[in-house]
Amino acid sequence: MHGRECSLLGVITVTIAIVAVLLYDKGSFPTKQSSLTKTNPPASSSSRPRRSKKRFANMSLEKLMEKFLEQSMEAEDNFYRLEEQRLQAEDKRREEEHSRELQMLQMLGQIFAGISTSSPATPQPSCIPQTNPTVPLMRPSFGNRNHPSALNEFASHSQPAGPGLLMEEGDAKFIERSFSLGTAGMDSVIPLVRKTIPPLTSKKHKGQDGRIGIIGGCQEYTGAPFFAAISALKVGADLSHVFCTKEAAPVIKSYSPELIVHPVLDSPNAVEEIEKWLPRLHSLVVGPGLGREDMLLKNAKEIIERSKLRGIPIIIDADGLWLVAKEPSVIQGYQRGILTPNFMEFTRLYEAMHHEPLDSTDHKRSAQQLSIAMGNLTMVLKGEEDIITDGKNILTCSQEGSGRRCGGQGDLLSGSLGVFAHWAFNSPPDATKGMNPSLVAAFGATSLTRQCNRQAFHKHSRSTTTSDMIQEISSAFKKLFES
Numbered sequence: 001m002h003g004r005e006c007s008l009l010g011v012i013t014v015t016i017a018i019v020a021v022l023l024y025d026k027g028s029f030p031t032k033q034s035s036l037t038k039t040n041p042p043a044s045s046s047s048r049p050r051r052s053k054k055r056f057a058n059m060s061l062e063k064l065m066e067k068f069l070e071q072s073m074e075a076e077d078n079f080y081r082l083e084e085q086r087l088q089a090e091d092k093r094r095e096e097e098h099s100r101e102l103q104m105l106q107m108l109g110q111i112f113a114g115i116s117t118s119s120p121a122t123p124q125p126s127c128i129p130q131t132n133p134t135v136p137l138m139r140p141s142f143g144n145r146n147h148p149s150a151l152n153e154f155a156s157h158s159q160p161a162g163p164g165l166l167m168e169e170g171d172a173k174f175i176e177r178s179f180s181l182g183t184a185g186m187d188s189v190i191p192l193v194r195k196t197i198p199p200l201t202s203k204k205h206k207g208q209d210g211r212i213g214i215i216g217g218c219q220e221y222t223g224a225p226f227f228a229a230i231s232a233l234k235v236g237a238d239l240s241h242v243f244c245t246k247e248a249a250p251v252i253k254s255y256s257p258e259l260i261v262h263p264v265l266d267s268p269n270a271v272e273e274i275e276k277w278l279p280r281l282h283s284l285v286v287g288p289g290l291g292r293e294d295m296l297l298k299n300a301k302e303i304i305e306r307s308k309l310r311g312i313p314i315i316i317d318a319d320g321l322w323l324v325a326k327e328p329s330v331i332q333g334y335q336r337g338i339l340t341p342n343f344m345e346f347t348r349l350y351e352a353m354h355h356e357p358l359d360s361t362d363h364k365r366s367a368q369q370l371s372i373a374m375g376n377l378t379m380v381l382k383g384e385e386d387i388i389t390d391g392k393n394i395l396t397c398s399q400e401g402s403g404r405r406c407g408g409q410g411d412l413l414s415g416s417l418g419v420f421a422h423w424a425f426n427s428p429p430d431a432t433k434g435m436n437p438s439l440v441a442a443f444g445a446t447s448l449t450r451q452c453n454r455q456a457f458h459k460h461s462r463s464t465t466t467s468d469m470i471q472e473i474s475s476a477f478k479k480l481f482e483s
């Protein structure tokens with residue numbers, strides 16, 4: 001803001017200067033050429049203003065203004081480039097500080113753990129998997145299927161407690177932990193979500209709590225990317241970017257001045273244009289309103305590939321899942337990937353992966369199988385109850401919603417999940433008690449979406465729309481995570 005004001009002031013000042021010079025025909029202009037004259041001094045200093053005058057006298061006022069505006073814009077660009085570098089350095093410094101604090105806390109935790117072993121054990125909440133005290137406090141690598149012990153990693157580090165069900169499938173044994181809001185889940189997973197939410201403090205600068213990108217928005221669908229992007233902002237992201245087609249951009253912009261809209265998704269160099277922004281993004285939501293045109297899917301695929309290289313959490317929804325059904329390898333095995341299929345999308349994906357019809361009698365088992373087939377990717381199967389699994393653990397979210405199902409509700413979910421995912425992956429491992437951050441984030445987003453649905457339905461009943469639900473984000477968030 002400050003920089004932009006300065007630049008505008010600069011433009012105005014320069015413009016006044018030109019007009020003054022032209023009117024009074026005195027002095028010379030500070031062009032590049034005039035600064036060069038310092039290294040190659042002219043024969044006589046008196047001839048300099050005259051040459052300069054002649055040069056500018058040949059230019060129209062309009063041309064001059066254009067030239068100076070151009071220079072001023074260049075200066076502005078430089079200013080922003082430097083500012084971005086400064087912010088990045090600042091981010092890095094804070095991250096280092098944060099990790100130092102974390103190490104201290106971990107050391108203190110280990111010291112206290114040592115002390116507490118000599119006193120009677122404090123019972124842990126029954127449904128939170130307890131980490132083995134001999135295992136170093138590190139973020140576990142979730143879902144490495146090539147690792148023989150990976151499948152039961154969570155189970156082997158935990159003491160089975162609370163509601164657990166042992167299922168067998170061939171040689172594989174899965175510990176299913178089923179958490180439901182209102183019973184065990186409310187007491188166990190919601191507190192973990194809370195711990196990942198960054199506190200609002202005056203110490204932070206704009207952007208630190210989340211810069212989210214949405215890949216989607218085409219001629220047919222402008223609502224979906226808008227819903228996802230505005231939900232991300234309302235949940236607490238600082239900046240929300242939409243990368244959509246040229247045609248969709250003015251429409252999305254017109255819905256909200258809050259969003260940053262890039263009309264690049266169908267441009268010939270779409271991937272390069274979007275890649276420029278990747279270093280600034282904390283998470284990516286691919287698919288809301290993307291459409292199924294080959295060129296758009298191809299661009300989305302390439303953007304996913306490049307985001308993976310940067311370790312950006314990627315949420316894939318809607319038409320992004322159409323792409324995954326066609327080319328599962330695009331996200332298979334990426335541990336920061338989360339898929340959010342509705343039942344139709346899930347069926348499509350399942351059948352593409354397993355080459356057999358879906359047995360719809362046991363959704364949990366099918367979701368778990370699909371997650372495993374996708375390399376222990378986190379799967380959020382939406383429905384009467386939302387099933388969240390990384391193949392090893394299953395959470396179910398049955399927060400009370402309503403009977404109303406309007407289009408766009410899933411976009412609210414995926415947009416908010418973009419933020420929760422950034423927060424969860426950015427939190428120290430003990431915030432999620434060793435649980436896969438994707439699971440915690442997904443649980444936060446599904447409970448929030450359902451709570452919004454419930455509150456909006458209470459006010460609007462049959463007429464409830466996604467916009468009504470978005471209006472409820474603030475109070476639903478407070479109720480679930482801040483009360």
Ligand SMILES: NC(=O)C1=CN([C@@H]2O[C@H](COP(=O)(O)OP(=O)(O)OC[C@H]3O[C@@H](n4cnc5c(N)ncnc54)[C@H](O)[C@@H]3O)[C@@H](O)[C@H]2O)[C@@H](O)CC1
Nearest residue numbers: 220221222223224287288289290291318319344407408411
């Ligand atoms: N306002 C907007 O711009 C919205 C755009 N949306 C976008 O719309 C695009 C398409 O998503 P949809 O979920 O509508 O996808 P589909 O067009 O595949 O499905 C629409 C609905 O049609 C039915 N259906 C689909 N296939 C069927 C089949 N084989 N047999 C029987 N019924 C079937 C299901 O009820 C399904 O929910 C996505 O990009 C999505 O993001 C949605 O998010 C809704 C809101």
Ligand SMILES: Nc1ncnc2c1ncn2[C@@H]1O[C@H](COP(=O)(O)OP(=O)(O)OP(=O)(O)O)[C@@H](O)[C@H]1O
Nearest residue numbers: 342382383384386401407408409410411413446449
């Ligand atoms: N039967 C249901 N009862 C309660 N909540 C539900 C039900 N079905 C879906 N939901 C909730 O609605 C949210 C969105 O799921 P939905 O199945 O509508 O997604 P979608 O079809 O992908 O949405 P979109 O219209 O945005 O594409 C989920 O968080 C889910 O919890």
